[in-house]
Amino acid sequence: MSEIRFALAQIDTCVGDLDGNADKVLEYAHRAAKRGAQVVVFPEMTLTGYPIEDLALRATFRKAAWDKANWLAVELDSDGLGDLYVVAGTVGSTAADATGPHGEAKPLNRLVVLHQGVVWAGYDKHFLPNYGVFDEFRIFTPGEKSLTFEVEGVKLGVAICEDIWQDGGPVAELAREGIDILVTINGSPYEEGKTHVRREIAAKRAAEVNAPIIYVNQVGGQDDLVFDGGSFVLAADGTMVQRSPQFVEDLSLFTLAADGTPEPADIAPALDPDEEVYSACVLGLKDYMAKNHFTGVCLGLSGGIDSALVAAMAADACGGSNVWGISMPSMYSSDGSKDDAADLARNIGAHYDVQPIEPLFNAFQQQLDLHDVAAENLQARIRGVIVMAYSNSKGLLAVATGNKSELACGYSTIYGDAVGGYAPIKDLLKTRVWELSRWRNRAAAAGVGVGGVKVVGNEEGRPGVQLAAGVMIPVNSIIKAPSAELRPGQKDSDSLPEYALLDQVLAAYIEHAHGRADLLADGFDAKTVDTVMRLVDRAEWKRRQYPLGPKVTALAFGRDRRLPVTSAFRE
Amino acid sequence: MSEIRFALAQIDTCVGDLDGNADKVLEYAHRAAKRGAQVVVFPEMTLTGYPIEDLALRATFRKAAWDKANWLAVELDSDGLGDLYVVAGTVGSTAADATGPHGEAKPLNRLVVLHQGVVWAGYDKHFLPNYGVFDEFRIFTPGEKSLTFEVEGVKLGVAICEDIWQDGGPVAELAREGIDILVTINGSPYEEGKTHVRREIAAKRAAEVNAPIIYVNQVGGQDDLVFDGGSFVLAADGTMVQRSPQFVEDLSLFTLAADGTPEPADIAPALDPDEEVYSACVLGLKDYMAKNHFTGVCLGLSGGIDSALVAAMAADACGGSNVWGISMPSMYSSDGSKDDAADLARNIGAHYDVQPIEPLFNAFQQQLDLHDVAAENLQARIRGVIVMAYSNSKGLLAVATGNKSELACGYSTIYGDAVGGYAPIKDLLKTRVWELSRWRNRAAAAGVGVGGVKVVGNEEGRPGVQLAAGVMIPVNSIIKAPSAELRPGQKDSDSLPEYALLDQVLAAYIEHAHGRADLLADGFDAKTVDTVMRLVDRAEWKRRQYPLGPKVTALAFGRDRRLPVTSAFRE
Structure with missing residues (x-):
């Protein structure tokens, strides 16, 4: 031998x-x-x-x-x-x-x-x-x-x-x-x-x-x-x-x-768990763009943590100059939110446009006179229309900013904040979103600039473009109480259990397939368990987002035909 | 024995x-x-x-x-x-x-x-x-x-x-x-x-x-x-x-x-092929509504054949008085279209509202100044927002009106005309849409009124509510050249092969899984074959409509978890 x-x-x-x-x-x-x-x-x-x-x-x-x-x-x-x-x-x-x-x-x-x-x-x-x-x-x-x-x-x-x-x-x-x-x-x-x-x-x-x-x-x-x-x-x-x-x-x-x-040969060091997940998200986005021939992305920047993290990931995937951040303030948006969005865009070197939605909202309301949830959804959908307008007119990939906690609970507006072709954080619970944001800031402080995260195609990128302040994601976006800002004083915690608790229940229910009895045995209280299970079970339609329809022919789209979205095969 | x-x-x-x-x-x-x-x-x-x-x-x-x-x-x-x-x-x-x-x-x-x-x-x-x-x-x-x-x-x-x-x-x-x-x-x-x-x-x-x-x-x-x-x-x-x-x-x-x-016992007569497919579509919608606790639907009525047929099906499924038809004319909508929409609504006894989109379009354009396809999509998306506003504010199921030919070719606006929770004709090619419309009118002439189509839950319904003129779907909607009416003089045939040909190619390519060589052997010309294959292959993302995103956890939504949308199970 x-x-x-x-x-x-x-x-x-x-x-x-x-x-x-x-x-x-x-x-x-x-x-x-x-x-x-x-x-x-x-x-x-x-x-x-x-x-x-x-x-x-x-x-x-x-x-x-x-x-x-x-x-x-x-x-x-x-x-x-x-x-x-x-x-x-x-x-x-x-x-x-x-x-x-x-x-x-x-x-x-x-x-x-x-x-x-x-x-x-x-x-x-x-x-x-x-x-x-x-x-x-x-x-x-x-x-x-x-x-x-x-x-x-x-x-x-x-x-x-x-x-x-x-x-x-x-x-x-x-x-x-x-x-x-x-x-x-x-x-x-x-x-x-x-x-x-x-x-x-x-x-x-x-x-x-x-x-x-x-x-x-x-x-x-x-x-x-x-x-x-x-x-x-x-x-x-x-x-x-x-x-x-x-x-x-x-x-x-x-x-x-x-x-x-x-x-014995080279053994690459194991990654920090946060770096590992962050890199997975960046690579997923980067490859989805490359394989579908997109060179830039657009997204709404609310000043909240979800859009901030997605924007940071996008900048790492394709460079800040290929990211279009759109601030779309309403009458309920706080000044803090607007500032945070602008800071984030500056930090990552993204294009930054402000598109107030109030005039558009008023135009719709003059015809439709909506109230309550319908009026809240209207704001989110106007934003969806604007994001898609950027996508269509500039040839950009619209990226959705929803996280797994809100998708699981249906706490999002279909055709509103959920629009986009790729959702980099759709499999991250909210608490994980905060953790990864903190990790990205620590990495930035340690010199990993925009584009410096090591994924296929930018192996040489580290440390990337230097950050002025050494911080990528505004600290405000990380520490403030999450709010959809669709009505005065609204907080996520009005509708959902606190994320620290919610995410534990979601992890047990979704990722570990615990049933109701198990969740109670896990030590969660019955009220929380029932709330979360009801929300998750009812949100299946939103998560799919496309209209169901009857199958009539031998081969229909949907359950019959399962094709990759990304495929370069041409006969 | x-x-x-x-x-x-x-x-x-x-x-x-x-x-x-x-x-x-x-x-x-x-x-x-x-x-x-x-x-x-x-x-x-x-x-x-x-x-x-x-x-x-x-x-x-x-x-x-x-x-x-x-x-x-x-x-x-x-x-x-x-x-x-x-x-x-x-x-x-x-x-x-x-x-x-x-x-x-x-x-x-x-x-x-x-x-x-x-x-x-x-x-x-x-x-x-x-x-x-x-x-x-x-x-x-x-x-x-x-x-x-x-x-x-x-x-x-x-x-x-x-x-x-x-x-x-x-x-x-x-x-x-x-x-x-x-x-x-x-x-x-x-x-x-x-x-x-x-x-x-x-x-x-x-x-x-x-x-x-x-x-x-x-x-x-x-x-x-x-x-x-x-x-x-x-x-x-x-x-x-x-x-x-x-x-x-x-x-x-x-x-x-x-x-x-x-x-020998009772042998139920076989249905006419058109009646069979029409009944399947009505039953699919009726049961989707019943099992998800919807009692009414809303949809855009353009005056075209797709929305007319869907509205007729909806009326047969839940009664005309539970159908909200919304006419949303733009600056490019013809008077004929508006009349056809109104006639259809009257025939089926539906609620009928007119919501012009021009003021809304102008409000967006003042901020966004869009051109070409982006401006066309904007119109469709404004309509999507309005349909969803009806859905949210009145608790109605939004039904999408897209047919299989346009879905296959991506000839629709994502988050625009494609919005809705159920799409009754998504598995019907355009030529089949015309056939079923003609069948429904023949049935109406023979006395099958609104709600008279025999499906689960309205077995006793025939002949249903009598139609004033004996015609359900305006003949104009059936015979006029299809148009999205998103720019002056637009016709579907500007972008797609004529439906009589397109549908044959789609049936061969999608339903019979013929490849390029087979399609040529079927007698289709190379230019048509290549056009259709390119359109179909590229439209996969639109057909799915939801954002893809990276899988990070052991069990994520999407490919991991396959749950029915309709499920009454509660632990």
Whole structure:
């Protein structure tokens, strides 16, 4: 058995962009070879992007992906990289697609090894996750065979993502057969605390096959999902020998010594928990913009903490000069709010326009004479119209500023403050919004300027544009009592429990799926529990925001057709 | 073997409404017994409603459903109906839920037989559909055993919906075992032409078990789905011996003679294809309103055909006096359009308000000075604000008037004409909108007045309120060239291919999943094909309408949590 050098190519792909993804594989393969790698490993579904949802069902797409894999193998060879083993992911078919459309061929989630100018070996994912964000069992047919191959006497076994999260299947087979190293390609979406779980499950499989494990994960944003990278290598005993950074593209190498043990390589430091979540939000927005060809954003700046944090994230994602902040004061907006909005815009170097809504409100009221909630919603909807006017007239992505606490409780105006194409903090509870704002200010004080947060595409950005005062988000926006300012003296706490309590109940009810009895056992009082459950259960429609309608035809939009919003595939 | 009398109880249930659904079962069981039935058969998931999506994952919900099934068995017995065999659907668990929350029990799609005061027998669905609108494999665990039981010497076998759509499984087992009749309970959503397919598949299974088959289907609207009922009985040779009407609740009886052959019973006439689709749309809206406690609707009336048809459907669903039609003319609206809107409102007996948008448009323009598409969208969004103001201030359901052709092509303004909670014609191509409008006028001429269309809840309504002129939808609205009237002289055909052509391409591309090569082979010209594909592929975001955002926590809204919008379940 010889010494072997592996490269972990943690790249950001775009769903449907077969050309762009293949070009990136080529680029990283060159870089890996230059650094002496014999094997380079890419993430799950590298060529197609991930998740491709119902795109997988299009035979023309599978055909195009197959052609691209073959093109890539030839291209690598003619570039002098034929000796390199390139492990990458793509979509396969149960039968050749080339015979014609509407065949009964079914999609497979496939790993291919490109070598000596050909697609040299293939493996199809066995375990197709079908829970949470995953719909793979709906789309793909499970594979049935394991795959091993030898590189200079070293025996590699492979697995794809969920294959290592389930007992049995391909890894059990590889354990019986015996391998020298387990290579896994992954598209594992980010969630708080998941890096720890990934490492545990990988350690379990390393022990099972009694060999080191390579875990290469995708990085980047794709619609609602953010992939954080954080690829790593564990020794057979679970010791970490290599770790790639999170949220950036990366090419890291490590050596498997001739005695079968992995040599220690670079271990990227773990991120602060606040920095991790903040970076996930910035990368999600940055990639959504890039992959949908937006270069700037617009949003309403109320002076409150939600819009301030979103604006800061936007500035970090695309630079302050590409952010249009719109202050839209009403007769109920406090002077403090207006000042805070202006300060924030100045801090991040954003464009700042003031569009008072009172004249517009009065014009509507002359015709409609609305009261109470209807009058409050009217203000929010006028603002929605203005934000969308900026979006349409300047070609900007409107970003929504709602947080998870208010979305969960329906404490927002549909078609009002909820308008936009991307909502960077929709999965952050309000208390988390405050925490991240404080973290961003601490980072600013430590010199991380606008654009300095390390995510794909601005790896070199730190420390970014310096902040005049060293503070990004006005302290006032963080410490004042939250208010929608839609009527005199209004406070969020008039309608909702205090956020410190509300967020605990929401976390238990939504994120940990506690029922009523559990919530009471958790120590929450019955009144709060009933209030929160009622609000959350009734807000489902607002969270979806689009009109439901009857299904009449064989294939309708909605539940039938599940396509990525972001997709570069064109036939 | 004795003669046995069966009742087919085709009822409309509400997701999560355990009390209401159980009460309805009780009521129909009484009616069935009074008419001499020994066995009464209800639809799939009768007690819980269907589809329950991720509600199934809540242990408290499963526990409540189990308690309700037991309550029902006792109640039937104490009402003197203990001898009756009640076949109904509910949710089960792989293990008793009663032991506590967060157990690892998994949900089952279950059929129960209630008899002599107990839940007497159970069967769990084997084949869990996981395509199109179905997500059952995601939620439920497959059953593994078949079930037969005897009623006075007659051997009944059972199956649930998808179990008869797949070869093998429980029906194959019943065929080997031998049964006298196959009883199936179904939640089969409506789609055009499906009644024919259902009958074919049922005939195939009848032949397989060499016995008659009972097919009881749910009726009613549940969010995006409409269930059409149309329950039926086939003899072993596939002959239809009984058929219940579509779109209404129904209790029909038939007798299985002592020699094992079913006696001919009532066969409801098949509906005209236009009437069928129109009724589906009306029932979807009617049930969405009823199950979400709306008694009236509001919508913009432009004088165009889309809003006219939707208004007619709304009047049929809830009565003209519960419809608020709002004419919102701009500087570009023709006099003809305004007259057509007023005529329509008068025909259906709707409230009719005129809210000119020019003053509002001018107020916005003074601040924003928008041009081109941004100025066009502004008009549509001002209308959206007005419609929502009516919705908020009067407690009305805003109904969106977009059709499938324009939604597919993105030919609508997000937060503008697309606002609303329910979109009755979102799955109808524009040419179908014209066809249904003509059908409704023919029906009106034949005496079917407002509210006279036969759907659940207004079975007695025909002929409904008489129409003054015998015409419901102004002929002008049907025959004039479609226009958004957002700029002078604008016509839909400026931006889109003619609908007669566009709809053919859309049907092929969306409903029949033809790719580019297929579309060319279908005979469409390349320019049209490319235009339509580009429009459809780019409009995904508009069709979803809500902001995407990064997933950060373990359970986020969106792809993680899939709950019904309409659900009456409260812990």
